[in-house]
Amino acid sequence: MACRLIRVAGRRSFWRLQTARFAVSMPASSAKPIASFLRSSLEDNEEEIRELVSEYSKHRPSPLSMKQLTDFGRTATELQSFNFLRHEMPVRLASTMQEIDLLPAHLTQTRSVSIVKNWYRQSFKDMMQFTDSASVDRGAAKWFTRTAAGIKQRHANVVETMAQGIIEMKERYGGDEVNKYRYEIQYFLDRFYMNRISMRLLLSQHVALFADEETGQGHVGIIDPQCNVIAVINDAASNAQRLCETYYSTAPEIKYEAIGSPDYGMTVSYVPTHLFHIMFELLKVCFDTSCLCLCEV
Numbered sequence: 001m002a003c004r005l006i007r008v009a010g011r012r013s014f015w016r017l018q019t020a021r022f023a024v025s026m027p028a029s030s031a032k033p034i035a036s037f038l039r040s041s042l043e044d045n046e047e048e049i050r051e052l053v054s055e056y057s058k059h060r061p062s063p064l065s066m067k068q069l070t071d072f073g074r075t076a077t078e079l080q081s082f083n084f085l086r087h088e089m090p091v092r093l094a095s096t097m098q099e100i101d102l103l104p105a106h107l108t109q110t111r112s113v114s115i116v117k118n119w120y121r122q123s124f125k126d127m128m129q130f131t132d133s134a135s136v137d138r139g140a141a142k143w144f145t146r147t148a149a150g151i152k153q154r155h156a157n158v159v160e161t162m163a164q165g166i167i168e169m170k171e172r173y174g175g176d177e178v179n180k181y182r183y184e185i186q187y188f189l190d191r192f193y194m195n196r197i198s199m200r201l202l203l204s205q206h207v208a209l210f211a212d213e214e215t216g217q218g219h220v221g222i223i224d225p226q227c228n229v230i231a232v233i234n235d236a237a238s239n240a241q242r243l244c245e246t247y248y249s250t251a252p253e254i255k256y257e258a259i260g261s262p263d264y265g266m267t268v269s270y271v272p273t274h275l276f277h278i279m280f281e282l283l284k285v286c287f288d289t290s291c292l293c294l295c296e297v
Contacts, residue, residue, distance in 0.1 A: 049125065052128065053098065053124060056093075056094035057094040066223065066270065069205060070220050070269055073209055073223065076209075078141045079138060079141045081210065082136075082144045082145070083136055086127065087131070088202065089202065090124060090131065093120055096196070097120050099191060099192065100120070100188075103184075104185075106172070106177060107165060107166065107169045107181070111165075112161045112165035116165065119155055123151045129147070141210075145207060145210050146211075148206050148207050149211055152203045152204060155199075158196060159193065201222075204221070204222050205223070209221045224269070224271070227267055227275065235276060236275075236279035236280040240287055243284065244287040248291040252286075254283070
């Protein structure tokens with residue numbers, strides 16, 4: 001009986017999502033229009049925003065490899081990066097905004113999903129400041145970098161907030177309603193989170209390169225050309241074990257083998273924080289399942 005209570009309480013706590021909100025404000029002194037239309041016109045013209053979103057969503061995002069990002073980061077100037085992202089980011093934002101609108105109404109009408117929609121809408125409007133070809137200069141590039149940092153902060157809790165929206169839908173309409181659309185929702189979430197990762201990667205790389213952010217030694221922006229895979233896995237495992245011990249008072253041991261790398265010097269060109277997150281989430285699920293199985297014995 002005690003084991004069952006631990007299972008229920010532990011599982012709820014283990015997966016509980018904490019939603020935080022970030023309100024991003026821009027300096028009033030820097031709020032002058034850069035694009036060919038006034039930003040204030042977009043504030044009051046929803047129809048124009050919808051038309052722009054529809055137009056940009058027709059374009060395909062540019063496929064980029066880790067090598068391309070690394071090579072570009074080594075040689076590109078802030079102006080070159082700005083010139084690429086000012087066209088690329090609106091395409092990616094618009095595509096996601098269109099997909100959100102295709103979700104079931106019971107989900108899009110929840111408070112949390114409405115918050116996510118507003119975040120994307122505001123970020124799209126922010127990017128629209130820079131689409132005019134006449135605005136390609138050093139001043140615009142600097143302002144774009146500050147705007148990119150603000151968008152990155154604004155979207156920091158998109159994952160938790162979107163998940164909260166599904167919880168709200170379930171609480172309001174029942175589990176059967178969620179199950180009714182489970183395949184559509186899962187398909188959307190897979191694409192939504194992948195798109196979010198790609199957008200945050202582009203924004204984070206630009207900000208790391210040109211906003212004087214502190215990065216790791218030898219890094220090109222947020223990319224480590226010599227990312228130590230074993231070290232990152234060890235770090236993720238330690239964090240997952242501590243979390244597991246917090247809720248279950250125990251944690252499984254981890255044993256792994258580096259195939260083809262006897263000296264444990266396995267390195268790849270990758271974003272260390274991304275690899276850490278992947279391994280942490282994977283190990284967290286494994287630990288949770290292992291502890292639940294122990295409770296069944």
